[in-house]
Amino acid sequence: MAKYLFEANYVGEGISGLLKEGGTHRRSTVEEMFRSVDGKVESFYFAFGDRDVIIVADVPDNASAAAIALKVNAAGLAKCKTTVLMAPDEVDKAAKMDVSYTPPGR
Numbered sequence: 001m002a003k004y005l006f007e008a009n010y011v012g013e014g015i016s017g018l019l020k021e022g023g024t025h026r027r028s029t030v031e032e033m034f035r036s037v038d039g040k041v042e043s044f045y046f047a048f049g050d051r052d053v054i055i056v057a058d059v060p061d062n063a064s065a066a067a068i069a070l071k072v073n074a075a076g077l078a079k080c081k082t083t084v085l086m087a088p089d090e091v092d093k094a095a096k097m098d099v100s101y102t103p104p105g106r
Helices: 013-021 022-036 060-077 087-094
Strands: 002-010 040-046 055-060 080-087
Touching: 002 060, 013 022, 022 040, 022 055, 022 060, 040 060, 055 060, 060 080
Parallel strands: none
Antiparallel strands: 002 055, 002 080, 040 055
């Protein structure tokens, strides 16, 4: 299973909904969303700053991760950004790959 970072910001009525439901209810709802695509939330945090919610989750594939982001963004109450996460051994594998590349202008 692939690992992803989901970052979200509540907007408009999403903030009001969070105030009404509370943080633990929101986490439960989000965990259910991930289970619906055979995924699992590894960590879930509320935050100050640029992001209101930070989630690290295991999700089967890019399509499942995209489906979550699309569903959240389409609702219009939060804006979701998704980042694919890589384990150190995946970076080691990538570093050893022979890639043909010509920089611009060379």
